[in-house]
Amino acid sequence: SQTIHQWPATLVQPVGSPLSLECTVEGTSNPNLYWYRQAAGRGLQLLFYSVGIGQISSEVPQNLSASRPQDRQFILSSKKLLLSDSGFYLCAWSVGSIDYEQYFGPGTRLTVT
Amino acid sequence: KQEVTQIPAALSVPEGENLVLNCSFTDSAIYNLQWFRQDPGKGLTSLLLIQSSQREQTSGRLNASLDKSSGRSTLYIAASQPGDSATYLCAVSGDYKLSFGAGTTVTVRA
Numbered sequence: 631s632q633t634i635h636q637w638p639a640t641l642v643q644p645v646g647s648p649l650s651l652e653c654t655v656e657g658t659s660n661p662n663l664y665w666y667r668q669a670a671g672r673g674l675q676l677l678f679y680s681v682g683i684g685q686i687s688s689e690v691p692q693n694l695s696a697s698r699p700q701d702r703q704f705i706l707s708s709k710k711l712l713l714s715d716s717g718f719y720l721c722a723w724s725v726g727s728i729d730y731e732q733y734f735g736p737g738t739r740l741t742v743t
Numbered sequence: 744k745q746e747v748t749q750i751p752a753a754l755s756v757p758e759g760e761n762l763v764l765n766c767s768f769t770d771s772a773i774y775n776l777q778w779f780r781q782d783p784g785k786g787l788t789s790l791l792l793i794q795s796s797q798r799e800q801t802s803g804r805l806n807a808s809l810d811k812s813s814g815r816s817t818l819y820i821a822a823s824q825p826g827d828s829a830t831y832l833c834a835v836s837g838d839y840k841l842s843f844g845a846g847t848t849v850t851v852r853a
Contacts, residue, residue: 664841673843674832676841689840720786722787731792732789734788
């Protein structure tokens, strides 16, 4: 069966510090991968999606970036965090068409202080 | 741009009552619609997926309907239980991404 992992589960970082969040998927090949952010009191916002290694599409211009160094690994990064980057970050995967059913990971709670 | 709205934002019912959660979307050109459940501080659990060609989907006590032409979906939860307390999110798929509503937070009182 397929499993999706995210780490760390929680993170507290000062403004201006770098960020690296990791997501890995097990039990499937060639998944589509997604990063979402859920800010307090707001809905989920798609940040990035990837249909293959090295292929990243950005949905929202911001100081975040994403990379996909391996087929089942998706990394969200920032060089300098802003207070507005605080939120709950969720990774998701799907297979086949990018419009197929998505499955979500447990999330990372990021607090920027 | 797809806009997804969920009404009501919050709902409190006594145990045993049926739940009706509404979702509306502005662009009917969707591929599918998913309903998710989110517990506090947790990720999303997929409950039901309705393909754009389908009218409804059922799983246990859950039933979801889809009227694509009018841009509406309804999630019915029969005989609610305290364990059903959570936030329920609907999302529509199209243009290579999911667009989410803000969710309905449900509290089932024992």
